Amino acid sequence: MSSVNQSVTNGTAGSQYQGLLERALFSTLTTVPCCAFLFINGTMMFTLRSKALFRDTSRYVLLFNLLFADTIQMSLSQLLYLVAACQTTVTYPVCGVVNMIAKLTNEVSPLTLVVMSLERYVAVCFPLRHTAIITARNTAAAVVAVWAVSSLNVLTRVFLLLEFPFKELDSLQMKDFCSEVSMMLGPRSNQYDRAYNCFLFVSATVAIISSYIGVVVAARSASSTDASSRRARNTLLLHLVQLGLSLSSTVYLPILIAVSRTVARLVFVRIQNVLYVCIFIFPRCLSSLIYGIRDHAIRLALLHRLYCCRQSRRPCAAKSIARRTSFFIGTVVFEK
Structure with missing residues (x-):
């Protein structure tokens, strides 16, 4: 197992020093808001599928895809958190499947934001061709492409996991709690994860900023569409903020590594709980709040x-x- 994994494992082992009352308190403080936002997301998705107007409009179809991915990711993250809080270990195959699904949905969110930004760019810069370019068929193809690219990333991670000599283990039962860190069983997995996250962050940021610049240029050259351009600029800025929040999970592991080397185990577990709420739960609930209030x-x-x-x-x-x-x-x- 890599030194990175071992460093974080030493910190997560401190959960055994938490009392039952403290673990129940942290579990309640994370589960209650998570369930509340899952209800909001579910209501939003049901609303988006309940009317033909929402089902036939491309931006609402993309929003449904974003909410769907965030809902699954938040549900699986909370499930893994509760399993760890109950000090329950699972087998490597079970942990691997759950983490790969969570990773898949986690990659879908930034890619969907990129597609949503491009849709707003076409709507403002090419208003006469918007209906011809952004069709129901093209929107469905974009959604399929987003999930396909994310699936290829997950398959690559599976192939990297197969390099680990599982046959040398006495049992497939995990000794540590199931998490994304626990499934980084070799240095190549960690290196690939860093490279892909960097590529995804840079590519998505460039795409959204380029769309924003294009909208600004179009707004200056056509004053008649000033109101729609202003709304599009605000939407793209929100997409950029959402992108930063959705990719904030990439700094989760480095922060844990740095904290685990400087603080006691029990303090580390408490800090990890706070980071979980700020990095995993909070960003996943913003999409429904932003669009539910703004639109x-x-x-x-x-x-x-x-x-x-x-x-x-x-x-x-x-x-x-x-x-x-x-x-x-x-x-x-x-x-x-």
């Missing part, structure tokens, strides 16, 4: 959905709200 069409549909849940015994009022909401959604999308 008028989604906000109206969400308010209607929540109103129907609370007023399920009043069908007449719900139908009236539904008619008004559908009218406002159509008006907002037409104006955009």
Whole structure:
């Protein structure tokens, strides 16, 4: 096992010094907000699939893909956290499958943000050709390409794992808690992880910044589209912030390594819990909050959905709200 893995393992072993009350407290403090945001994400995804308007609009299809990937990633991360909090170990194959799925969805998020930025660039810089370029077929092809590229990365990691001599182990039962760090069983895995994360971060950042510059140039040359260009610039800036937050997990391991060498084991575990909330849970919940509040069409549909849940015994009022909401959604999308 690599020295990087061993360094973090020595720190994670300190969880055995945590009392039952402290472990229950940390588990509650992470599970409650995670479940709340999973509910919000689920409501958002159900809303995006409940109306033909959302299903046929490319930016909402891409948003659904982003929320879907973030929801799966957050669910698996919380599952691994609770398994570690319960001091339960699993086998290498089980840990590998869960981590590979989590890694797959984690890579989908930044790539989807890049596609969403390119869609906004085409909408502003080529408004007359937007409907011809951003079609339902092309959007579906972009989503498939995002998942295919992420899957190739996961397959590469699987091949690197096969180089580890598992036959020399007495048992496939893990001695450490299941985590992404525990599955880096060789130096090549760690080197590949650093190289891919660097390439992904640089490529995604360049794509979003280039789209932003293109929108700014188009806004200066065409004052008639100033309002739509301003909205597109703000959207691209939000995408850049989301990209930074989604890729913040790449600094998780270096921070843990540095902290594990300077503090006591119990303090390390507490710091690791805080970093988990800030790096894994918080970024995954921002997408639903940003688009749920900022986008008028989604906000109206969400308010209607929540109103129907609370007023399920009043069908007449719900139908009236539904008619008004559908009218406002159509008006907002037409104006955009």
